[in-house]
Every structure is written in C-alpha cells, then in structure tokens.
Amino acid sequence: MSLRRNMARQRNIGIVALIFASVIFILPFVYIFLMAVKTKQEAALFLFSWPQQWQFWQNLVDVVKTRNYMLLLAYFNSTVITVGAVAMLVIFGAMVGYVLQRRPSGWNRVIYGCILIGLMVPPAVVPTIWVLQGLGLFKSIYGMILIQVAYGLAFSVLLYRSFISTIPRDLDEAAIIDGATPWQVFFRVILPLLKPVTVTLIVVQSIAIFNDFTNPLYYLPGKENVTVQLTLFNFQSQFQSQFNLLFMNILLVTIPPLLVFIFFNRQIVAGMTAGAVKG
Amino acid sequence: MKTFTYSAALAGAITLAAGMAQAEVTLSVLIDNNPETVASMEALTAAYTAANSDVTFDIEQRNGGADGDNIVKTRLATGEMADIFNYNSGSLFQALKPQETLADLTAIDGQANVLDSFKQVVTAPDGTVRGVPFGPAMGGGIFYNRKIYADLGLTVPKTWDEFMANNAKVAEAGKVPVITTFGDTWTSQLFVLADYYNVQAEVPNFAADYTANKAKYATTPAAMRGFEHLEAVFKAGYMNPDFGVAKFEDGMRMVATGEGAHYPMLTFGIGTVKQNNPDNLGDLGFFAQPGPDAGKNGLTVWMPAALYVPEASEHKDEAIKFLNYVASVEGCNTMIGAAGASGPYLIKGCELPADVPPAVSDMLPYFQTDGMTAPALEFLSPVKGPALEQITVEVGSGIRPAADAAALYDQDVEKQAKQLGLPNW
Numbered sequence: 228m229s230l231r232r233n234m235a236r237q238r239n240i241g242i243v244a245l246i247f248a249s250v251i252f253i254l255p256f257v258y259i260f261l262m263a264v265k266t267k268q269e270a271a272l273f274l275f276s277w278p279q280q281w282q283f284w285q286n287l288v289d290v291v292k293t294r295n296y297m298l299l300l301a302y303f304n305s306t307v308i309t310v311g312a313v314a315m316l317v318i319f320g321a322m323v324g325y326v327l328q329r330r331p332s333g334w335n336r337v338i339y340g341c342i343l344i345g346l347m348v349p350p351a352v353v354p355t356i357w358v359l360q361g362l363g364l365f366k367s368i369y370g371m372i373l374i375q376v377a378y379g380l381a382f383s384v385l386l387y388r389s390f391i392s393t394i395p396r397d398l399d400e401a402a403i404i405d406g407a408t409p410w411q412v413f414f415r416v417i418l419p420l421l422k423p424v425t426v427t428l429i430v431v432q433s434i435a436i437f438n439d440f441t442n443p444l445y446y447l448p449g450k451e452n453v454t455v456q457l458t459l460f461n462f463q464s465q466f467q468s469q470f471n472l473l474f475m476n477i478l479l480v481t482i483p484p485l486l487v488f489i490f491f492n493r494q495i496v497a498g499m500t501a502g503a504v505k506g
Numbered sequence: 507m508k509t510f511t512y513s514a515a516l517a518g519a520i521t522l523a524a525g526m527a528q529a530e531v532t533l534s535v536l537i538d539n540n541p542e543t544v545a546s547m548e549a550l551t552a553a554y555t556a557a558n559s560d561v562t563f564d565i566e567q568r569n570g571g572a573d574g575d576n577i578v579k580t581r582l583a584t585g586e587m588a589d590i591f592n593y594n595s596g597s598l599f600q601a602l603k604p605q606e607t608l609a610d611l612t613a614i615d616g617q618a619n620v621l622d623s624f625k626q627v628v629t630a631p632d633g634t635v636r637g638v639p640f641g642p643a644m645g646g647g648i649f650y651n652r653k654i655y656a657d658l659g660l661t662v663p664k665t666w667d668e669f670m671a672n673n674a675k676v677a678e679a680g681k682v683p684v685i686t687t688f689g690d691t692w693t694s695q696l697f698v699l700a701d702y703y704n705v706q707a708e709v710p711n712f713a714a715d716y717t718a719n720k721a722k723y724a725t726t727p728a729a730m731r732g733f734e735h736l737e738a739v740f741k742a743g744y745m746n747p748d749f750g751v752a753k754f755e756d757g758m759r760m761v762a763t764g765e766g767a768h769y770p771m772l773t774f775g776i777g778t779v780k781q782n783n784p785d786n787l788g789d790l791g792f793f794a795q796p797g798p799d800a801g802k803n804g805l806t807v808w809m810p811a812a813l814y815v816p817e818a819s820e821h822k823d824e825a826i827k828f829l830n831y832v833a834s835v836e837g838c839n840t841m842i843g844a845a846g847a848s849g850p851y852l853i854k855g856c857e858l859p860a861d862v863p864p865a866v867s868d869m870l871p872y873f874q875t876d877g878m879t880a881p882a883l884e885f886l887s888p889v890k891g892p893a894l895e896q897i898t899v900e901v902g903s904g905i906r907p908a909a910d911a912a913a914l915y916d917q918d919v920e921k922q923a924k925q926l927g928l929p930n931w
Contacts, residue, residue, distance in 0.1 A: 353583055357584065365584075450565070460568075464540040467542070467777050469781070
C-alpha cells in the first residue's frame with residue numbers, strides 16, 4: 228500500500244519536473260521559431276503569439292541570400308575552425324595530460340602552474356594581433372584555429388590529466404612488456420580508454436568554439452572570413468533591426484550545435500557505461 | 507631543363523600581368539551595419555565604379571555600439587584598418603587620436619562643398635579637418651502624433667509650459683501623453699540631451715566652461731532643467747503604464763499609430779516607422795524640445811557620421827578621390843536616392859526631394875534659419891559620463907530627485923574627464 232503510494236508520488240514529481248524542464252528549455256525555442264516565421268512588422272511587436280501570416284520560406288530564403296550568400300560561407304568557415312581546433316585540442320590535450328600524469332619530475336609543478344595561468348589570465352587583444360601579424364597568420368582561418376586551441380588547451384589538459392590518473396598504470400606496463408613502443412602505448416592503449424572524457428571535451432569545446440563571437444570579431448576581420456555568429460549582425464544594428472530575419476538566422480545558427488549535442492549525447496552515455504563495466 | 511624554361515616564362519607572364527593590373531585598385535571599405543549606411547555606401551560605390559571602371563570596392567560591415575568602437579580602435583592600432591571607414595564625429599572622433607591615425611583632408615577639393623558646422627566636429631586638436639560627412643544630420647526633439655493634435659485641436663508647443671498643457675489635454679482624452687521606453691535605457695537621456703539648444707541659448711559658453719570644469723549641471727539652472735523635465739513628467743503621471751519595459755520599437759509604433767501623443771527621440775526613428783508602420787508615416791510629426799522662452803526655441807542637432815581615411819592606407823590618393831565624390835552634390839543625391847532623406851545632408855547645394863515624410867519637413871525650417879540649430883553637447887565637449895542613461899532612468903522613474911541626479915552626473919563625468927587627461931580636472 229505504502230509502496231504504491233510512494234510510486235505514485237514519484238511519478239507525480241517526475242511529471243512536474245518534466246513540465247518545469249520543458250518550460251525552461253522548450254519555450255525559448257518555440258519563441259525563436261514563432262518570431263522567425265513572422266513578418267517584419269509583426270516581429271517588431273515582440274509578442275509570444277501565433278503568427279498572423281506565415282513567412283517561413285520567404286524569411287529562410289532572405290536570410291540565406293543576404294549579402295551574397297554570406298551565411299553559407301559562414302557555415303563553412305565555422306565548421307573548419309571548429310573541427311580543426313577541436314581535433315588539435317583532443318590530441319594535444321591528451322598527450323600533454325598523459326605525460327604530466329605519468330612522468331613525475333621536478334618540472335611538473337612548474338608546467339602545471341603555467342597551465343593554470345593559461346586558464347586564469349585573460350588574453351589581451353592587441354598584443355595577440357601583433358603576434359599573429361608577426362607570424363603572418365592574422366586574418367587567416369589557421370590563425371583563428373590556433374587561437375581557439377591556445378584558449379582551450381589549458382582546460383583540456385586539466386580534464387585529461389585528472390582522468391588519466393584513474394587509469395591503472397598496470398595497463399601501460401603490460402603493454403610495454405608485450406613490446407609496445409611509447410607511441411603505441413599512447414595511441415593503442417590509452418587513447419581508446421579516454422573515450423568518455425574525449426566525447427565530453429568534443430561536445431563542450433565544439434559548442435563553445437562554434438558559438439564564439441568576440442574572438443572571430445577581433446582576430447578574423449574581413450568579408451570572406453565571416454563566422455556564423457557574426458552573420459547575426461546583418462540584421463541587427465544600433466538603430467534599426469529586422470527581427471524576423473534576425474530570429475530566422477538564430478534558428479539556423481542553433482541547428483548545428485543542437486545536432487552535435489543530440490548525436491553525441493548517446494555516445495556520452497555509451498562511453499560512460501562501457502567504462503564502468505571495464506573498471 | 508624544359509620545365510625550367512616553362513616556369514621562367516610563366517613567372518614572366520605573371521610579372522607582366524601584375525604590371526598591367528596595377529592601374530586597377532580595389533579599395534577596402536569598413537562601415538557600420540545600419541541599413542541606411544549600407545544602402546548609401548553600396549549606391550555610392552556602384553556609381554563611382556560605373557564612372558571609374560579601374561576602381562572597385564570591397565565593403566565590409568561591422569556592428570555599432572561599444573563593439574564597433576573596439577573594432578575601429580583595434581584595427582587602427584594594429585594597422586589593419588580599411589582604406590575608407592565610417593565612424594562617429596564629435597567626441598568619439600577625438601578619441602581616435604585623429605592627428606596620429608587619420609589622413610589630413612583639409613585641402614581636398616570636396617571640402618569646399620561641406621558646411622562649416624560639420625567641419626568643426628571632424629577637426630583634430632591641431633586644426634586640420636579629417637573627415638567628410640556621410641549620411642543625414644539628425645535632430646533630437648519630440649515626435650508627436652499629428653492625428654491626436656488635429657483631433658484635440660492642439661498646436662505645436664514652443665515653451666515647456668505649453669507642452670505640459672498639451673499633455674494635460676491628451677491625458678484627459680485618454681491617450682498616453684509622453685511615451686517612455688526605459689526597456690532601452692539609452693532612450694531615457696533624450697530630455698536631457700535634446701535640451702542643449704535651450705541650455706546654450708541661455709548660457710552661451712556652457713560647453714567650453716563645462717570642458718574646463720568651470721560649469722556644472724548641478725549649479726547651472728538652465729542645464730539642470732533637462733533633469734527637472736523628466737521628473738515633472740513622471741510626477742504628473744503622463745507616462746505609459748509599461749514605461750519600465752517598453753522598448754524603442756514600441757515607442758516609435760505607439761507615437762506613429764496614435765497610442766500616445768509624444769515621444770522624445772532622435773529623428774532616425776523615422777526609418778523605423780518606415781519599416782514597421784509604413785501606413786502611419788504621414789501621421790508622424792516632429793518638433794524641437796520646448797524651452798522656457800518661445801522666442802529662443804531651436805533644435806539640438808546630432809551631426810552625421812563621417813568617412814575617414816587612415817594615415818597608413820596604401821591607396822590614400824584613390825580613397826581621397828572617392829571622398830571628393832561623396833562630398834559632391836552628385837554623391838549626396840546618390841545617397842538620398844538609396845537611403846531616402848531622414849534629415850538634411852550637410853553638403854552645399856544638396857536639396858531634399860519635395861516628397862519627404864512630414865516628420866522630416868517639420869525639421870527643415872530649423873535648418874533654414876541661421877541660429878535655429880545647435881550641435882548637441884557631445885559634439886562640442888569630449889566630456890560625457892558613461893552612466894547618464896542609468897541616472898535618467900532613475901529620475902524618470904521617480905527614484906531620484908532631479909537636483910540629486912544632476913549632482914551625481916557631475917561626479918560621473920569627473921571620472922571620464924580624468925581618463926581623458928583634460929586640464930583642470
């Protein structure tokens with residue numbers, strides 16, 4: 228009797244939590260969508276209402292065509308930057324984390340201190356541009372990728388180092404006894420075991436880099452270097468804004484990170500349970 | 507051996523092509539992303555390329571506001587600025603260190619067409635002119651709904667008392683007398699900033715004394731009146747009930763469609779009505795902020811942005827030729843054709859078309875009489891406190907009395923004046 232009542236209560240709490248979560252997470256999306264299909268005049272009212280006149284297709288075409296198909300170029304640029312930077316973050320983060328964790332030496336504290344400084348000290352814009360100009364990387368996609376790697380590396384080293392400490396050393400030793408070279412130990416034994424933390428890192432960093440606004444704004448000037456977040460300023464200006472197109476653009480820009488998240492969400496769970504069984 | 511001759515021939519061909527291409531120039535242009543700015547610049551560059559086929563343009567957009575300021579300053583500091591760029595005139599222009607970063611445009615042909623009132627807001631401390639006007643001038647004052655005025659038999663007020671009397675009648679008729687939109691905090695400053703014509707009519711050297719730390723808002727009764735106006739409107743209950751959250755777009759809609767009678771704003775709001783409520787454009791009127799004396803009523807003017815050429819530009823001569831075109835009557839007409847006329851262009855001999863919206867034609871008489879306009883304080887003095895909009899929101903919401911607010915604003919500007927290193931602060 229009391230068990231059944233308990234179950235009923237749990238179910239009710241679950242339903243309430245679900246409603247609460249959907250209000251917080253779903254309603255903003257619904258609002259963006261409704262604003263995106265309205266006419267210019269109606270969107271300027273900022274009401275949470277059903278559109279009187281549906282303009283989905285027309286707004287979509289307008290946004291994509293704006294400034295000579297700028298949005299498509301922006302998708303390409305943002306994808307290149309995100310994929311390039313995240314790949315380097317994963318490989319270098321894991322390598323540095325592995326060495327730092329496995330090789331005790333007097334330098335470790337110093338190196339670790341430097342990494343923490345990288346996490347805490349805010350970067351300055353103008354000197355960074357001077358460095359990029361000196362290297363001939365300013366206004367190039369490669370330069371932007373390197374900046375994102377530099378800004379994100381401290382965090383990923385931190386994450387990998389603490390995760391690698393949970394992997395028993397016996398695995399390395401067994402591989403070495405079996406005749407593996409140091410590279411093989413890292414790439415064939417350790418890196419596959421890092422899958423859960425790698426997936427987490429990919430999700431967190433790719434969303435952060437894809438959605439980054441200020442860094443491309445300052446480090447990647449030029450018409451052909453536009454990224455998706457910068458396209459929002461095609462429709463929003465200091466004095467006059469076209470809110471229907473702005474929200475359509477937001478909708479389009481939100482889709483790729485959402486896909487990444489939905490796709491990798493399964494992987495996160497899968498990776499975690501796989502690790503649990505093995506451990 | 508064969509490949510070697512081949513590549514040598516190719517290299518020769520490339521050098522030849524490069525030599526021929528030298529006559530053709532691509533000028534890079536950096537402009538803000540206001541629809542009017544973009545339309546004007548696209549029309550100007552298209553017309554210029556049609557006349558000079560060897561010059562093409564590469565237009566890049568930036569955002570406005572604080573981010574835009576940072577982009578312009580960063581790119582000037584790192585030598586990455588475009589060959590031509592647009593930016594505010596007045597105190598923001600002075601913050602670019604014009605005598606070090608911008609090309610001297612004093613002697614270019616186009617300056618002969620530019621009105622002197624504009625030249626003074628793009629003059630560097632060393633007395634050289636560094637920019638040409640780009641876009642129409644704006645007035646700061648009060649939009650009103652012509653229909654409500656006609657229905658209630660009201661006339662355009664010349665003094666503040668007449669204005670308040672009109673408000674009382676509007677309130678009686680059940681409409682909102684003074685639309686207030688503190689959801690966009692910057693809109694709260696208008697009563698103070700647009701009152702500057704009246705301030706200088708009474709205290710002619712306020713700007714100079716203010717910069718030299720001799721005059722203060724709190725101790726100059728004429729200057730404090732702007733804050734008092736805000737307080738008076740709040741105390742009389744003349745605002746819309748949702749004044750704390752309403753936004754600029756709401757304000758323009760309300761005054762255009764007759765939900766409210768008055769909206770203190772800059773005239774660029776006409777463009778917003780044109781986009782969102784085109785049918786009501788004819789109902790929108792405009793008058794300067796009324797002062798204490800009907801005989802001395804005039805308009806506070808915001809000067810347009812200017813086009814500049816950075817000193818470090820590689821194509822300075824070609825860029826200056828283009829600016830000559832922008833400052834010509836022909837260039838001015840191109841801009842009017844592309845962006846419409848929301849205010850007068852500051853080029854001699856450039857007339858506005860006859861079919862401008864009534865809110866624009868309401869503004870023109872002020873410009874046609876000498877002494878009926880005065881630039882806003884921010885074009886005459888580099889001192890403008892960053893917290894004015896927060897302070898005016900407090901006054902307009904009845905949280906802080908006017909005298910207290912004026913004193914607080916005087917403290918606020920002190921920080922900024924010290925940062926600029928002005929003498930006497």
